[in-house]
Amino acid sequence: MGSPENQGQMVSIMNLPDVTAHDFEKVDLSQYKWIHWEARNAAEQVEMMRRVERHNRSREAGERVRTSVEVENPEALRGLRSRVRPGATLICAWAEEGADAVGPNGELLHSDAFPPETLVDTLGAGDTFNAAVIFALSEGKSLQDALTFGCQIAGRKCGIQGFDGIV
Known part of the structure; x- marks a missing residue:
């Protein structure tokens, strides 16, 4: 698992709070090509995704931010195909x-x-x-x-x- 000092860093990293929609408002989306989320705090992440969608509506195709979401439950994939954007x-x-x-x-x-x-x-x-x-x-x-x-x-x-x- 690494040296004792690395283990301490790992514990502090694991205890970091999730990013909130309020935190995400400070992000300059024009600096990103792609934003990836791990499905964790759905309510906050939905707001973040909506912000990216609003940003993308006002940009040319080459300036839009692509997004992805990691869903770790394979069973969830079965129902997603009919629910995702064409x-x-x-x-x-x-x-x-x-x-x-x-x-x-x-x-x-x-x-x-x-x-x-x-x-x-x-x-x-x-x-x-x-x-x-x-x-x-x-x-x-x-x-x-x-x-x-x-x-x-x-x-x-x-x-x-x-x-x-x-x-």
């Missing part, structure tokens, strides 16, 4: 089973997992997957390429302790 993409990582996505046109995509030779540390692999997929999509990669890249980078993360040297 053109949305749904992605679900399945750990050692790889990941699936339903693209804007309804096409189902899959990437196999890329497990390391030796499993070392899975802590943060899901966040690593999310970051890699968002990075690839924001760089203009196809959904299939982003899904595969996310699985590759998450697999690398599982083969090392911590995060140094993933890419």
Whole structure:
């Protein structure tokens, strides 16, 4: 788990309060290409998402902020497809089973997992997957390429302790 001083830092990080909609009002949205939420405090996050939607309505397509939300309950995905905005993409990582996505046109995509030779540390692999997929999509990669890249980078993360040297 690391040295005692790192453990103290980890505890203090884990005790940080969630960002509120009031806090989010201070964010200069023009500085961002993508904002990702982990579904936690729904009421606050809905207000934050509405702010991004208002921001996007007043911007040209190339200046709009893309958004994503992580829902960690796979059962929730079943009901989401009919509730998301047309053109949305749904992605679900399945750990050692790889990941699936339903693209804007309804096409189902899959990437196999890329497990390391030796499993070392899975802590943060899901966040690593999310970051890699968002990075690839924001760089203009196809959904299939982003899904595969996310699985590759998450697999690398599982083969090392911590995060140094993933890419």
